[in-house]
Amino acid sequence: MFFRIIIIALCLILGACFVAPSHAQSLTLLGPQSAEDVSQSYFIALLDKALSQQGPNPYKFNVTNELGPTQGRTIQLLSSGLIDVFWMGTSVDREKKFKAIKIPLFKGLLGYRVSIIHQQQVSRFESLNESQFRKLIACQGEHWPDTQILLHNQYEVMPIARFELMFDMVDRGRCDYFPRAIFEGYGELEKAQARLPELTIYDNVILHYPFPIYFFVDKSRAELAAKIESGLEAMIDSGEHEALMKRHPMTRHLFPIEQWQNKTIYRLDNPFLDRKIDLTVKRYWFQL
Numbered sequence: 001m002f003f004r005i006i007i008i009a010l011c012l013i014l015g016a017c018f019v020a021p022s023h024a025q026s027l028t029l030l031g032p033q034s035a036e037d038v039s040q041s042y043f044i045a046l047l048d049k050a051l052s053q054q055g056p057n058p059y060k061f062n063v064t065n066e067l068g069p070t071q072g073r074t075i076q077l078l079s080s081g082l083i084d085v086f087w088m089g090t091s092v093d094r095e096k097k098f099k100a101i102k103i104p105l106f107k108g109l110l111g112y113r114v115s116i117i118h119q120q121q122v123s124r125f126e127s128l129n130e131s132q133f134r135k136l137i138a139c140q141g142e143h144w145p146d147t148q149i150l151l152h153n154q155y156e157v158m159p160i161a162r163f164e165l166m167f168d169m170v171d172r173g174r175c176d177y178f179p180r181a182i183f184e185g186y187g188e189l190e191k192a193q194a195r196l197p198e199l200t201i202y203d204n205v206i207l208h209y210p211f212p213i214y215f216f217v218d219k220s221r222a223e224l225a226a227k228i229e230s231g232l233e234a235m236i237d238s239g240e241h242e243a244l245m246k247r248h249p250m251t252r253h254l255f256p257i258e259q260w261q262n263k264t265i266y267r268l269d270n271p272f273l274d275r276k277i278d279l280t281v282k283r284y285w286f287q288l
Contacts, residue, residue, distance in 0.1 A: 050231030
């Protein structure tokens, strides 16, 4: 006890104590959803840069090797503390369960959706009006908020449990299309075509609903949430956030943003979004 007191006293005088890393210094993150998932590297790079704004990132990232968990399973992992940070489309219900860092990670572009379809269906899609489009069957994740958003807007949906199966369902004609965010679809398609070469992207019509994707942490991790939020705000201030989007393989094809202006956009309502969100703030939201 005497020596412990002496050591503590010296630490206070010299300010040079070594503090052993705690569990909080290691963050467990989820691996890719499937072989077609091209988004995970973007989120990890963004999180690392946000946590590095005040100096070297104090956290070590441990990426799980669990491949292909459903979003329902992922939410369970976050609830149980088996992962520390996750990125997902938001809803009022999710924001009640977890602490959301309310800065859209893609400046709102998650809600702009192109369609992965079979090549034989291109001419059919070209002939559809909005009412007819709504009657097509969309593949969507069983636990995704998108499924409920589409159903609310009277679109036909086939909920699918596993991410990679949705590509197969479109290829087999079980679904007419698989809506993907404009930054997701092209990279995913490139990987999927290695085994399903008849798939293609249809982007003359884009579905849009307000739908930000946020970083989420457990509500007990207020300090971590504050660090992520301040880091993201600093990245927006410096232009680093948009710069990352412009150079990352998943998002760089989105620019210049003006290329999307001449597309046909069907606007959908999202009743599961916090109505207090101001979608007109250019700092956080792109508008196509």
